[in-house]
Amino acid sequence: MPKLMILGAGIYQVPLIMKAQEMGLETLVVSYLGPYPGLEVADRALPIDTTDSEAVLDAARRERIDGITTTGTDVAVRTIGVVCDKLGLPGVSESCAANLTDKADMKAMFVRGGVPTSPFERVLSLEGARGAARRLGYPVMVKACDVSGSRGVTRVDDERALEGAYAAAVRASRADHIVVEGYVEGVEIGIDGFVVDGELALFAPHDKFTHHAGGVTIPAGHVFPSTLPADVTARAEAAVRRAVAASGMTTGALNVDAMVTPEGDVSVLEMGARCGATGIPELITMHTGIDYYAQIVRASLGLPIDLTMRDDPVPCMSKLLLSNRSLVVTEIDRNRLENVSRRRHARVTLDVTPGDRVRAARDGTDRFGSVVMPTSSASELDEALGEILSCITFENPAET
Secondary structure (H helix, E strand, C coil): CCCCEEEEECCCHHHHHHHHHHHCCEEECCCCCCCCCCHCCCEECCCCCCCCCCHHHHHHHHCCCCCCEECCCCCCCCHHHHHHHHCCCCCCCCCHHHHHHHHHHHHHHHHHHHCCCCEEEEEEHHHHHHHHHHHHHEEEEEEEEECCCCCCCEEECCCCCCCCCHHHHHHHHHCEEEEECCCCCCCEEEEEEEEECEEEEEEEEEEEEEEEEECEEEEEEECCCCCCCCCHHHHHHHHHHHHHHHCCCCCCCEEEEEEEEECCCEEEEECCCCCCCCCCHHHHHHHHCCCCCHHHHHHHHHHCCCCCCCCCCCCCCEEEEEECEEEEEEEHHHHHHHHHHHHHCCCEEEECCCCCCCCCCCCCHCCCEEEECCCHHHHHHHCCCCCCHHEEEEEEECCC
């Protein structure tokens, strides 16, 4: 039986693990031991830090794996690059992964490749950040370089807030540097896609829902199809094609965050050599008819990719379940929840059970569930979200 190594065992990796099993593969999950649902779902778990590339490589050699992949996270991508290069496996190269997992290197790569992006500086200290912010002009974005999910990312409007933003970026990062970049006014969009033989073979832009908390904008959901005008869509696709060429990416799913200015210009913020999170694989599958998790698996094994889209794409949306304050789940009415899901044709995922604490949302990891459903109406999605939340009883921990 072919063996697929999947890095990460969180909620975003579970559907990928299950798809690989459905396709007849033995799944080996690499993750810290802990309350990660993928550890129970996978055929076997290897308790290794996904960023320890040498340890993962040793395990991959020992297990004689046929492929390695992940989804929804950038943290493990560099390790995947090392393993692919050393073992001659299909997937992202180490050099490409290095550029796409450090925001400073990524921005420099964008500039070299002619990818439209905002000005930036790589800084090593608070004083360096102050100087960069003055040169770039407020507001600026202060970002940790080596994490995803909006962790260590803060918009800073003046120098008084810079020290706190710098400290937050340093806390979130293992790197010795952070990025300060010019703020781009406009609307943030997401773009997912698939690269085959070094070319962008699927371009899937989507609108975003966002959640604002403590100066941080958290991606909270997505809308397919995008509502971008045709000329802006063309500019966005051209920018992504340049980014693919600049990165040297040859195969697999990609995820891009970009801003569209009031004038209709496109500025690429970040690109990852993996599929997006927050329900994006499910949305792409629902919208296009492409079995997206299956294509991610097939790419990791060097098998042909099928990106044939249905003739009548289905409008669909997703949202995360997020809270503005810390809560404790006391009860979940599963019967009502199932009825809501069936009636709304929605895919509802809950990450919590009674007794679990829900954290006040500060980044994308603070979700406690998600909903994906076929609809072209944001209000209909919000109605469904309200019904889903009404099936969950919470307590304020300060009152217990």
